[in-house]
Amino acid sequence: MTDASTALRYTAFSDAPGGGNPAGIVLDASMLADAEMQAIAAEIGFAETAFITESSIEGDGRHLRVRYFSPLAEVPFCGHATVATAVALADRDGEGVFVFETPVGPVTITTTADGDTITASFTSVEPSVDPLDEGVLDTLLGLLSVSTDRLDPAFPPRVSFAGNRHPVIVFAARDDFDSFTFDPDAMSDLMDTQGWTGTVTTIVPTGAAEFDSRNLFPVGEITEDPATGSAAAAFGAYLRALGLVDAPADIEITQGSHVGRPSRLLVHIPAAGGIVVTGTATPIA
Numbered sequence: 187m188t189d190a191s192t193a194l195r196y197t198a199f200s201d202a203p204g205g206g207n208p209a210g211i212v213l214d215a216s217m218l219a220d221a222e223m224q225a226i227a228a229e230i231g232f233a234e235t236a237f238i239t240e241s242s243i244e245g246d247g248r249h250l251r252v253r254y255f256s257p258l259a260e261v262p263f264c265g266h267a268t269v270a271t272a273v274a275l276a277d278r279d280g281e282g283v284f285v286f287e288t289p290v291g292p293v294t295i296t297t298t299a300d301g302d303t304i305t306a307s308f309t310s311v312e313p314s315v316d317p318l319d320e321g322v323l324d325t326l327l328g329l330l331s332v333s334t335d336r337l338d339p340a341f342p343p344r345v346s347f348a349g350n351r352h353p354v355i356v357f358a359a360r361d362d363f364d365s366f367t368f369d370p371d372a373m374s375d376l377m378d379t380q381g382w383t384g385t386v387t388t389i390v391p392t393g394a395a396e397f398d399s400r401n402l403f404p405v406g407e408i409t410e411d412p413a414t415g416s417a418a419a420a421f422g423a424y425l426r427a428l429g430l431v432d433a434p435a436d437i438e439i440t441q442g443s444h445v446g447r448p449s450r451l452l453v454h455i456p457a458a459g460g461i462v463v464t465g466t467a468t469p470i471a
Contacts, residue, residue: 188226189226189229193226193235194469196274198269198467199266200468201442205442206413209236210234211267211274213241214241218239224260228258233266234256237253238250248285249284249285249287260289262288262350263350263384266415269467272295277304281298282296283296290349294308306465308415308463310423310462313347313461314346317345322353326355326386329369330368332357336357336358345382348423350384351380352416353387354420368409370409388400396438396439397421397439400444414441415463418439418461419463426455435454438452438453452464
């Protein structure tokens with residue numbers, strides 16, 4: 187019987203022991219109804235759980251269909267659960283390339299082994315970047331109790347998509363980035379209204395190609411995501427679309443220190459096409 191007790195649990199993008207973003211993984215969900223997957227995700231309680239609903243497409247065991255559920259609802263795509271699932275499959279079937287058919291389209295993941303460590307790199311679906319309505323921005327900043335003069339003028343607010351829609355807010359000063367707070371219920375209401383299926387992505391530059399990120403994800407008892415692969419891809423797309431990097435380019439994003447789970451995400455920004463996000467994943471005892 188498939189239930190929460192049989193699900194695997196991995197942490198992805200860890201930058202230290204106890205770091206990373208935990209994900210549940212159900213390797214065989216072919217017989218599960220939507221309500222059963224939702225119940226399992228709620229019982230596991232992680233930000234997302236990945237369900238392999240089809241383990242072989244056209245006879246190819248490395249071409250699979252995957253769906254993602256938070257404790258409250260299905261989500262279109264989840265980067266950290268994709269990395270965790272690919273590493274779990276590589277643990278079982280050997281390193282190499284996997285293709286996940288997801289609700290947002292096919293996602294290719296390359297896994298490589300270095301000793302006992304397996305790294306996974308996924309290439310996002312084709313990204314897009316759109317303006318962020320000024321009224322919506324004012325509401326969002328009001329929920330963070332910050333004003334527009336606290337934002338970095340070199341990084342204008344936008345909504346970026348690379349599997350999920352993420353509003354991107356870049357702070358000018360580290361202190362403002364570190365100190366803002368928000369009401370999870372009010373933030374959740376705004377996200378639902380705007381159709382932001384991912385996180386609210388807040389960023390502060392820390393170096394020439396280095397950024398720290400806080401990703402707001404008020405789902406159940408979760409308020410901030412420790413590591414957000416889809417947001418990392420969306421931010422890479424944002425930088426390219428606004429001409430803020432000379433693509434191809436590589437950046438590094440740290441995340442999770444504000445919730446005690448330090449994480450590191452490596453992002454490759456090609457001149458065109460999907461954004462590549464790389465990280466490790468390890469089983470949770």
